Amino acid sequence: MAQATTKGASETKKQVSQSYWSLVWWKFKKNKTAVVGGIILIVFYLCFVGLAEFLAPYSLERRSNYTEAPPQIIRFIDAQGKFHLRPFVYGLEKHIDQETRKRTFKEDPSRVYPIYFFVRREPYKLFGLFPTDIHLFGVDESDPAASIFIMGTDSNGRDYFSRILYGGRLSLMIGLLGQFLTLLLGCVLGVISGYYGGATDMFVQRTTEFLNAFPDIPLFMALAAAIPKHWSPVTVYFMLTIILAFVRWGGLARQVRGLILSLREREYVLAARSAGASDARLMFRHLLPGTMSHVIVIATLSIPGMILSETALSWLGLGLRPPLTSWGVLLQEAGTVYAIRYAPWLLWTIPFLLITILAYNMLGDGLRDAMDPYGGR
Amino acid sequence: MVAEPSPQDNILLDVRGLKKYFPIQRGLLRRTVGYVKAVDDVTFFVREGETLGLVGESGCGKTTAGRTIIRLYEPTAGSALFKTRLLSPDGSPQMVDLLKADKQQLKLLRQEIAMIFQDPINSLNPRMSVSDIIAEPLVIHGRGKGPEVEEIIVNLLERVGLRPEHMRRYPHEFSGGQRQRIGIARALALNPRLVICDEPVSALDVSIQAQTLNLLQDLQADFNLSYIFVAHDLSVVQHVSDRVAVMYVGKIVEMADAEELYINPLHPYTEALMSAVPKPDPLYKSERIVMQGDVADPSNPPPGCYFHPRCRYAVDICSKQTPEFRELRPDHFVACHRAEELQLRGV
Ligand SMILES: Nc1ncnc2c1ncn2[C@@H]1O[C@H](COP(=O)(O)OP(=O)(O)OP(=O)(O)O)[C@@H](O)[C@H]1O
Ligand SMILES: [Mg+2]
Numbered sequence: 001m002a003q004a005t006t007k008g009a010s011e012t013k014k015q016v017s018q019s020y021w022s023l024v025w026w027k028f029k030k031n032k033t034a035v036v037g038g039i040i041l042i043v044f045y046l047c048f049v050g051l052a053e054f055l056a057p058y059s060l061e062r063r064s065n066y067t068e069a070p071p072q073i074i075r076f077i078d079a080q081g082k083f084h085l086r087p088f089v090y091g092l093e094k095h096i097d098q099e100t101r102k103r104t105f106k107e108d109p110s111r112v113y114p115i116y117f118f119v120r121r122e123p124y125k126l127f128g129l130f131p132t133d134i135h136l137f138g139v140d141e142s143d144p145a146a147s148i149f150i151m152g153t154d155s156n157g158r159d160y161f162s163r164i165l166y167g168g169r170l171s172l173m174i175g176l177l178g179q180f181l182t183l184l185l186g187c188v189l190g191v192i193s194g195y196y197g198g199a200t201d202m203f204v205q206r207t208t209e210f211l212n213a214f215p216d217i218p219l220f221m222a223l224a225a226a227i228p229k230h231w232s233p234v235t236v237y238f239m240l241t242i243i244l245a246f247v248r249w250g251g252l253a254r255q256v257r258g259l260i261l262s263l264r265e266r267e268y269v270l271a272a273r274s275a276g277a278s279d280a281r282l283m284f285r286h287l288l289p290g291t292m293s294h295v296i297v298i299a300t301l302s303i304p305g306m307i308l309s310e311t312a313l314s315w316l317g318l319g320l321r322p323p324l325t326s327w328g329v330l331l332q333e334a335g336t337v338y339a340i341r342y343a344p345w346l347l348w349t350i351p352f353l354l355i356t357i358l359a360y361n362m363l364g365d366g367l368r369d370a371m372d373p374y375g376g377r
Numbered sequence: 378m379v380a381e382p383s384p385q386d387n388i389l390l391d392v393r394g395l396k397k398y399f400p401i402q403r404g405l406l407r408r409t410v411g412y413v414k415a416v417d418d419v420t421f422f423v424r425e426g427e428t429l430g431l432v433g434e435s436g437c438g439k440t441t442a443g444r445t446i447i448r449l450y451e452p453t454a455g456s457a458l459f460k461t462r463l464l465s466p467d468g469s470p471q472m473v474d475l476l477k478a479d480k481q482q483l484k485l486l487r488q489e490i491a492m493i494f495q496d497p498i499n500s501l502n503p504r505m506s507v508s509d510i511i512a513e514p515l516v517i518h519g520r521g522k523g524p525e526v527e528e529i530i531v532n533l534l535e536r537v538g539l540r541p542e543h544m545r546r547y548p549h550e551f552s553g554g555q556r557q558r559i560g561i562a563r564a565l566a567l568n569p570r571l572v573i574c575d576e577p578v579s580a581l582d583v584s585i586q587a588q589t590l591n592l593l594q595d596l597q598a599d600f601n602l603s604y605i606f607v608a609h610d611l612s613v614v615q616h617v618s619d620r621v622a623v624m625y626v627g628k629i630v631e632m633a634d635a636e637e638l639y640i641n642p643l644h645p646y647t648e649a650l651m652s653a654v655p656k657p658d659p660l661y662k663s664e665r666i667v668m669q670g671d672v673a674d675p676s677n678p679p680p681g682c683y684f685h686p687r688c689r690y691a692v693d694i695c696s697k698q699t700p701e702f703r704e705l706r707p708d709h710f711v712a713c714h715r716a717e718e719l720q721l722r723g724v
Contacts, residue, residue, distance in 0.1 A: 266499050267494040267495070267496055267499040267500035268499060268500050268501055268502040270444070270449050270492075270494070270500075271492065271494060271500055271501075271560070271563065272502075272513060272517075273449060274447050274449055274487065274490075274491070274492045275487060275491070275513060275514040275517055275518075275563075275567070276483070276484045276487040276488070276514070276517050276518060277513070277517050278517075281517070286502055289504050290502075290504065
């Protein structure tokens with residue numbers, strides 16, 4: 001501590017004043033992995049949640065005749081070896097597999113479709129507010145056979161790239177929303193439990209133990225199975241979020257409670273109390289902020305679990321159902337041996353899922369180190 | 378609630394029979410298997426404008442006593458009459474029992490009693506700026522608005538020897554002594570009349586201790602404060618106190634005028650404590666009285682006088698009867714069976 005004080009003193013000369021959070025930011029910035037994780041997440045949330053319609057060449061449900069078509073690769077060099085400044089894709093051509101007698105599609109180098117940017121296609125509302133019809137890229141659709149499926153299509157002929165973009169929106173949002181609810185429940189109940197102690201504490205603690213004693217997936221399944229089938233998909237989405245939060249708040253509440261117990265006897269809390277501070281002021285001005293650094297780290301590190309739970313549930317057919325599309329729903333559609341054998345591009349969801357989870361973990365680890373700016377631990 | 382005004386009119390705080398027992402809980406059902414008698418029947422008073430030193434070894438219940446008086450801990454028994462004008466409709470002074478005050482009265486009374494804590498690191502919220510820390514009592518009691526509060530803060534900072542520009546900084550940017558000054562400024566924000574100083578200097582460097590003590594004394598004169606000054610070390614208390622109360626295992630064993638206590642101690646424990654104070658005179662041959670044994674366990678104190686197992690003057694009665702805390706000479710209280718006959722050595 002003595003060391004930290006002298007260090008702090010010499011630093012104050014350069015930077016006039018540093019709040020706790022500016023110190024955290026300063027330390028976080030030095031951790032490259034964490035910054036990369038953070039940037040990936042910002043980009044992902046921007047692309048999937050904010051700009052999905054703009055980035056996707058097609059709408060979620062737009063079907064074509066090309067079913068289970070392989071990805072059309074974006075090219076610059078044509079069959080004659082000539083370089084084109086404007087990228088293009090080859091058209092798709094029907095093809096019967098001689099062994100399996102199955103109808104498939106193949107790229108046809110004789111048909112070239114240049115890719116145009118900022119094209120006017122299906123109208124949508126940007127950020128749900130501004131009506132527009134500009135999409136990032138597309139091919140000239142005056143030729144009805146023209147198509148651009150950079151990640152192939154599914155068994156209904158829907159563009160898989162567009163579906164991953166839209167699916168990401170639900171998956172990423174359910175992680176955030178669910179975690180937000182978990183935070184709310186966990187923090188409020190944790191603070192109350194730790195601050196008041198006694199019977200309140202007993203009740204909250206036994207409830208969290210009860211919830212923790214259940215294995216997650218069966219509990220999710222039981223709760224998800226209880227959602228009536230006739231509910232609208234949006235209601236189901238929110239119910240699912242609430243279920244995820246409900247099952248997971250216990251761990252956070254316990255952590256918060258533990259921290260509150262140790263903070264409660266700190267002299268600065270006693271000082272505020274001796275000055276006449278109310279319970280609410282003590283809890284939300286002095287105690288809860290003291291747990292915030294831990295809470296943020298725990299929350300960041302548990303968002304992936306939230307996303308994966310949704311994916312697992314939807315994959316099991318208990319979560320979101322079409323027409324709502326999340327990565328879990330996409331994986332469910334892809335999750336057959338048949339698909340893996342004949343349409344491996346349907347597994348494109350997995351890298352996106354993995355990168356998201358990895359990025360959250362990188363960010364969370366970096367935050368954990370940064371939140372403790374005074375100690376080298 | 379309202380007690381008879383004390384015959385001595387200048388008494389600010391009159392604590393009688395104060396007890397604070399912490400339950401010892403064991404097992405799954407948290408059954409109470411015993412009590413730590415941290416404060417066990419403590420009686421003392423504080424006069425207006427004076428400093429009462431409260432000394433005793435570590436763990437004897439000084440902190441607990443201080444915190445129970447301002448109701449940071451719920452008292453087990455006793456009364457603490459505090460002279461205040463806040464609760465009477467006509468503003469006349471009244472003795473109000475702090476230990477029985479209800480929530481609203483307590484909030485009002487807390488404007489008049491402040492606390493300074495031992496640990497300058499822990500007693501300031503690391504997430505609040507200095508101005509927020511000092512302003513907090515003002516905000517809680519709805520005193521003043523924006524610029525007014527700022528002015529009060531600037532005045533307080535200057536008064537405790539800090540600069541106004543410090544108010545935008547955070548506690549970790551200050552040295553131990555400066556942090557303690559921030560704590561002092563916070564304690565003074567509401568213009569209290571009684572300040573409980575819980576070992577305000579024991580965490581500080583010796584060189585800073587004297588400065589801080591001098592500051593506290595200057596402030597006492599300026600703001601007309603009364604102090605309860607807790608310390609485990611007689612030499613610090615000697616420096617600042619008008620009167621001194623000596624505590625041993627949850628009880629006050631002796632209370633007297635500082636001068637009188639040093640020259641003429643009546644309790645063997647006081648004598649032993651004083652023999653441990655370093656003397657400035659190198660030629661003085663100190664005969665340090667080494668107490669045998671350990672401090673008694675407050676959850677399982679010995680019968681009779683708690684000090685008797687370590688007392689070199691102990692006789693039969695000491696292990697059988699609890700000595701009464703009595704006024705042996707004017708203003709000199711002691712709890713010892715043999716106080717009249719013993720000739721104890723002062724400094
Ligand atoms: N919250 C608590 N719960 C249970 N026991 C306590 C609590 N606070 C203090 N005690 C016990 O009460 C006794 C007196 O403690 P206290 O902190 O008042 O001593 P102190 O005289 O201030 O000592 P020090 O000089 O070390 O600060 C100790 O035995 C301690 O273990
Ligand atoms: Mg103490």
